[in-house]
Amino acid sequence: MRLTLAVHAQLYTIHSFSPDTEIPASIFSQPMFFIGKTREELSVVVPSDLALESLEQEDDWRCLEILGPLGFSMTGILSRISTTLAEANISIFAISTFDTDYILVKKDTLEAAKAALKQKQYQVIDY
Numbered sequence: 001m002r003l004t005l006a007v008h009a010q011l012y013t014i015h016s017f018s019p020d021t022e023i024p025a026s027i028f029s030q031p032m033f034f035i036g037k038t039r040e041e042l043s044v045v046v047p048s049d050l051a052l053e054s055l056e057q058e059d060d061w062r063c064l065e066i067l068g069p070l071g072f073s074m075t076g077i078l079s080r081i082s083t084t085l086a087e088a089n090i091s092i093f094a095i096s097t098f099d100t101d102y103i104l105v106k107k108d109t110l111e112a113a114k115a116a117l118k119q120k121q122y123q124v125i126d127y
Contacts, residue, residue, distance in 0.1 A: 006127035015054035068100030088116035
């Protein structure tokens, strides 16, 4: 099966907060956001135009969405894509939802990521 990845035009920022931080209400009005919480930290991914007061932040991420939905019986998708990008020396930040996976790459590595994926027969389109 030939998978398609859609490149989002939006830039994203990854924020780190202490785990007891109250989640800012402004996050919930964003068109897309991700929140992950553990005992050690609270991570938030939001469009870069939303300014947040976090402990640390990483700016300038681009999002590649694996167009789905992907069934839970489909195995190795994220592994194959992350291996392809690792072989091209491209760091990723991966996020999974019920329906699909999202891979964030730094904006200055996006073109190299697209080229590496296309070389492995993935279709990469602009969203």
